[in-house]
Amino acid sequence: MLALLALTVWLYLYFAHGRFWVSAPELPADTPTQTPPVDIIVPARDEAATIAPVIGSLLAQDYAGAFQVLLVDDESTDGTAQRAGTAARLRILRGQPKPAGWSGKLWALQQGVAASSAPWLLFTDADIVHDSRHLGALMAGAQRHGVGLLSEMVRLNCSSLAERALVPAFVYFFQMLYPFARVNDPRSGVAAAAGGTVLIERAILARSGGIAAIRGALIDDVALAALVKPAAPIFLGHSALAASIRPYPHFRDLWQMIARTAFTQLRYSALLLAGTVAALTLVWLVPVACMLDGRELSRECGLLAFGLAAMSYQPTLRRYRRSPLWALALPLIALFYMAATIDSARSYWFGRGSRWKSRAYERAPDQRR
Numbered sequence: 001m002l003a004l005l006a007l008t009v010w011l012y013l014y015f016a017h018g019r020f021w022v023s024a025p026e027l028p029a030d031t032p033t034q035t036p037p038v039d040i041i042v043p044a045r046d047e048a049a050t051i052a053p054v055i056g057s058l059l060a061q062d063y064a065g066a067f068q069v070l071l072v073d074d075e076s077t078d079g080t081a082q083r084a085g086t087a088a089r090l091r092i093l094r095g096q097p098k099p100a101g102w103s104g105k106l107w108a109l110q111q112g113v114a115a116s117s118a119p120w121l122l123f124t125d126a127d128i129v130h131d132s133r134h135l136g137a138l139m140a141g142a143q144r145h146g147v148g149l150l151s152e153m154v155r156l157n158c159s160s161l162a163e164r165a166l167v168p169a170f171v172y173f174f175q176m177l178y179p180f181a182r183v184n185d186p187r188s189g190v191a192a193a194a195g196g197t198v199l200i201e202r203a204i205l206a207r208s209g210g211i212a213a214i215r216g217a218l219i220d221d222v223a224l225a226a227l228v229k230p231a232a233p234i235f236l237g238h239s240a241l242a243a244s245i246r247p248y249p250h251f252r253d254l255w256q257m258i259a260r261t262a263f264t265q266l267r268y269s270a271l272l273l274a275g276t277v278a279a280l281t282l283v284w285l286v287p288v289a290c291m292l293d294g295r296e297l298s299r300e301c302g303l304l305a306f307g308l309a310a311m312s313y314q315p316t317l318r319r320y321r322r323s324p325l326w327a328l329a330l331p332l333i334a335l336f337y338m339a340a341t342i343d344s345a346r347s348y349w350f351g352r353g354s355r356w357k358s359r360a361y362e363r364a365p366d367q368r369r
Contacts (some may be wrong), residue, residue: 003138032138032140035065054129064136066118073095101214113210123199148204148233150237151197169334175316255343258260263345288303290302
């Protein structure tokens with residue numbers, strides 16, 4: 001019975017779940033037909049290790065329109081602002097203390113939006129380096145698709161053993177959770193964005209309620225997309241022109257990254273946690289168990305289910321230039337993510353809540369989804 005159920009789930013995922021596995025679309029390096037002014041807002045807290053190449057790549061954008069970079073230094077203690085340097089198109093804003101009820105990143109973005117005036121805004125993280133064609137490609141994509149918000153999943157660092165094992169799977173699981181085709185379909189209620197690169201029209205942001213409407217959200221990119229989609233079409237794709245340089249050298253680093261917001265994603269619900277663990281077990285562990293079963297029907301169902309899973313992972317592995325054999329490790333990788341999610345819930349229940357950049361978020365903030 002479980003074998004047939006697992007196979008049925010995989011038949012749905014592979015053939016009817018928005019083709020999540022294709023690892024697309026990807027914006028080409030096009031030139032926009034119009035080049036309105038853009039303000040690039042970079043929230044940064046203790047990012048001295050990465051900020052110089054990030055700001056340098058943004059200042060080097062080959063964009064025919066007017067643009068400036070606003071670095072919001074969110075009470076850094078490591079000299080982030082000084083490492084950013086000086087330039088005519090760079091403004092460094094000294095962030096004010098975070099008010100109660102705000103997440104740190106969203107408070108920094110709010111200050112950047114308030115200090116800017118351009119009709120388009122680009123939100124990008126302090127660990128993302130950009131090809132000189134990136135801003136133009138983003139604007140061209142927004143114009144081509146007629147959207148008010150365009151976001152890209154940038155290429156994540158994939159150098160260490162831990163990154164090679166877990167980073168492609170992170171992208172793959174994100175695609176499974178938020179199929180990009182459904183995100184990009186105005187008729188679908190699925191909304192998501194990738195916080196490393198979000199180009200948004202100021203008027204659309206204001207019409208949707210502004211950053212303040214999601215001020216407590218810890219998964220800010222998804223919350224922003226959910227806020228905007230009722231007001232305007234949105235687009236989510238993959239980027240070949242931007243990459244994260246934030247390293248995760250050890251497995252514990254990726255564990256902490258997952259555990260930081262996993263229970264938040266489940267809205268701090270024990271019921272959703274139990275359902276997630278059951279679903280992950282059915283999708284990833286049951287097929288393996290069935291493959292070892294002595295009964296022929298169970299074994300065949302397990303093999304077919306695992307075969308669909310392995311095939312669905314191949315486009316993401318190709319994107320990250322990983323061996324197709326990494327698909328064989330998917331059950332173990334899923335077990336790692338499952339354990340980190342349970343640890344996220346444990347931390348919350350024992351009062352530690354979410355922590356990021358020496359800030360603690362003890363209780364569930366009011367979030368819009």
